[in-house]
Amino acid sequence: MMKFKSTIFSLGLCCALLMLNCAAQATSLAEIKQRGKLVVGVKKDVLLWGYQDSSGKIVGMEPDLAQNIATDLGVQLELVGVLTAERIDAVKSGQVDILIATLTDTPERQKELNLILPHYYSSGVNLLTRKSENFKEWTDLKNRRVCSRRGAFYNRRVTVTYGADVVALYSNDWSKQALRDGRCAALVYDDTAIAAMLRAPEWANDFVMPMTTIFTTPWSIAIAPAERGGELEKYLSKTIINWHRNGYLQQVEKTWSIPPSRFLDDMHKTWNKKNGDKWLCGDSISPSTPKECL
Known part of the structure; x- marks a missing residue:
């Protein structure tokens, strides 16, 4: 009887942990707002992009992008510094809500994460x-x-x-x-x-x-696969579109004295093109979005 109870307890504990893990991996936009905090993974060892200054604070272009998102959502920002080998696990484990960490878009990573379009940089x-x-x-x-x-x-x-x-x-x-x-x-x-x-x-x-x-290869902001098609994906996609249209990415690039990117120049021009009285790229990403807009 004792062994039976122990087995039931173990199964219940496993289910509870599994549910918590799934919840962590599928943080929705509503949950972030309710929590009042956005957790973003950024690099901590790439000069100008995401690195620790003399005080140990993580600074750079990508932390600034994270702050822009948090400010727009009206929530506090928590930065989690990651190394290259830690990035994908940080998202999949639910350690971070979103990842902005010089992550290039590859077919392999598309299978593991939800990579947001349009891309926000390229290298x-x-x-x-x-x-x-x-x-x-x-x-x-x-x-x-x-x-x-x-x-x-x-x-x-x-x-x-x-x-x-x-x-x-x-x-x-x-x-x-x-x-x-x-x-x-x-x-x-x-x-x-x-x-x-x-x-x-x-x-x-x-x-x-x-x-x-x-x-x-272009860079992507990444979120958990479970959020594919959700409000968080749509919000981040719209945010990146706005960054390209209003030149914000180029402003932050200049702030950090990063050499001007042709990719950003091209995307700024493309997202501001019109076809008649409508935007060439539209206002959101869809199957019909021209490839040059991605």
């Missing part, structure tokens, strides 16, 4: 290396050890396409330190982040970004 892949290495073409990487960060979508593509020996370390900081220490010949990284790093004398004096950018 490609380039190389940070010492000037003395004299890299000129991507094919120069064959059989050379290069560092990257765990979870980056381009690790396997660089290995397969160019024959590089990619060492994927846990964080950007570890990868950068490995490059400084000479444990790898180069760092494979987002071109926008490299451009930001090269603004600092510690990198600009001895390092360079020598390659033509490859694998250009």
Whole structure:
């Protein structure tokens, strides 16, 4: 009898935990407003985009985007700093309501998360290396050890396409330190982040970004798959549309002295185009939305 009761208790506990987990993974817009707080995952190790300042506060362009959303909703903002390898789990586990963390839109990630359209930024892949290495073409990487960060979508593509020996370390900081220490010949990284790093004398004096950018891919805000088609998805999509139309993303980019993005310029122009007296891209995302608007 005691064993039976224990089994029933265990089953009940499992069901309760499962329900709590599902609820955490499907935080609705109404729940966020009722709670009075928006929890956003942002990078904590990418200069200008999301990083910790001297006081330990997470600052950057993406934390500013998160604050814009929270202010519009009339709720408090809680930022959760994540590393590249932690981003997807942060959403799937319900640790964060939304993720704004330099997340590129790939088919694999579309299966795991709900990626919001339109995209809010874009970047490609380039190389940070010492000037003395004299890299000129991507094919120069064959059989050379290069560092990257765990979870980056381009690790396997660089290995397969160019024959590089990619060492994927846990964080950007570890990868950068490995490059400084000479444990790898180069760092494979987002071109926008490299451009930001090269603004600092510690990198600009001895390092360079020598390659033509490859694998250009747009970035997405992500939420839990259970929220697909829900009010939170619709709200975030509308917010990004407004950002493109009113030039807000370019304003924040300028605030953080990030090199101007052609992607933002193109999207600003596209979302302000009209077909007669109507917006070319419309006011919301639908199956008929032109591809250039996404």
